[in-house]
Amino acid sequence: MPMYKKAMFILLIIVAAAAGGTYYGLYQEGQSVVLESAGTSDGNLPAKEITVYVTGAVNKPGLVKVPEGARAADAVNACGGLLPTADSEKVNMAQALKDGQQLKVPEKNPAANGSQTERSNKSKSADIGEKVNINTADEKALDTLPGIGPAMAKRIIEYRETEGAFQSIEDIKKIRGIGDAKFAKLKDKICI
Template sequence: MWEPKRAYVAAAALGLVLLLGWGLKHYFYRPVEVLPVAPAVEPEGRIGVTLLVHVAGAVERPGVYQLPAGSRVKDALDQAGPLPTADPHALNLAQVLVDGQKIVVPTKSSGEQGGEPRNPFMSSPTLSSGTKVNLNTASEAELQTLPGIGPTLARRIVEYRSKNGPFSSVDELAKVPGIGARRLEQLRDYICAP
């Protein structure tokens, strides 16, 4: 008779432990309402988020300008005041600015009439002046003055430089996606990597 009584006590104790464990679990592990957290970085265009952009070249007031996030190249040029000899249409005026960007406003090439858009493959301030574009210091806008280099390739060159460090030679440009040996040969006379 002693054995069954002991079994009942053990079963009751086990039941009590399980019931207590279940109660504690539900007490301490209650679902908690999770409230959405505001993002740490404010979205573009909101007041308080600013960019510093360097505007140089054919402008009345070259320098560093503070602009709200979401601003475009056109907004920076409006601040700096393009000169009458400037060719702002050589730039992508709708391009969204990034912090630390440098915008170099070129001048109109001689022989153009009425500010017609120029063909970047035919002439550019860099190509006509005889100076070479330094692959290690050129901005995306400066790279776009090179023959066959549009916004996408200019961005890839800058990204490659940011990721891998300065170009050690002009030949290293062939490692940038989209620039093969043929394009490198077309650019060789217009670029340098000191």
Template sequence: MNLFNELMQRKALVAAAFLFALGAGLIGQTVLERLTPQVVQLSPTEAAAEFIDDAFAEDIVDLDTSERTATPTRVAFIVAYVSGAVRAPDVYQLPVGARVKDLVVAAGGLSDDADIERINLAAPISDGQHVRVPWIGEATIVAEAPPDEPDTGAGSGTLLDLNRATVAELDALPGIGAVLANRIVEWREREGPFQSVDDLGKVDGIGPALLAKLAPLVTVAP
């Protein structure tokens, strides 16, 4: 009887140890599952949809980048008119920020009788601006004859005699300032009377263009 009881006690101890080990294993597995990150298993349909979304997003980024790269840089232009003592007076298109020098270069450069001292080649140009390059000796404002001097009649159709005109009368002509007026008188006193209107071109500072402007206004009386 004692032997039977001893055997039953041993079986109970073994069963208790087995149950304890089984419970510990279940607890450990539960703790391990909670500590391990869960990996979501996607179905084939969901995985394919996610792959397509990622690829489409990459295509959008590539397309947006290529469009920004291919967009050309726009260059703004202005239009300006140049006249006077240049080789090709006309309207020209220039980039924004252009200077008077750029406009003169576009017009073929300055004429031989251009008065470069009276124009600022470094001045900026605005859209629609008119730049006029003056001739040598051209007056900025044509001076009027003093009240005590007779009218020369240059503006009323009467021709001015180069051999009798005074400095003031010559100064009143378009394109002739005080400097050129004195040169004409000095040339006449040094070389003798003008034989023709073309002799006016022999005066220093009077080029072909200015001579062409003066020819209809002056004469050489016999």
């Protein structure tokens, strides 16, 4: 029986040490002091930054770091603002940005702004072999693509406004109703 007594003694010491450690930990937790944050005056942690690639009609195109939750306007401002030739109506400046996103600011068409001939040429572009830019095309131009009707064109524009620009032409498959078969018909007629 001496072996049994040794085992019980060791077990009793382990239980006492665990209980003592728990009591000590709880006691120390009650004595802890909350320190003021050194980063900001209001005690919040500094905001995480995301990186966005801004191209097109901005003063200094390139990679910019903006706070998480920033909008397209913040990224454009970080690039020095828009050029006078920028077509700001084609960019949703209120769009929330994601890390790694590309934001392209198109230039205004040097031809007559919004003339009827320009609109009709844009609508015919898919028919004569020109590729349609799925990031900047209007509803009429998207409607000229094979298998894309007015409803699908609206979905594409809605996706661009909520999710941002397409990063590759394959991203158009994220639109409800565009699968592999429809994409196969589109891929030679679209670009980004």
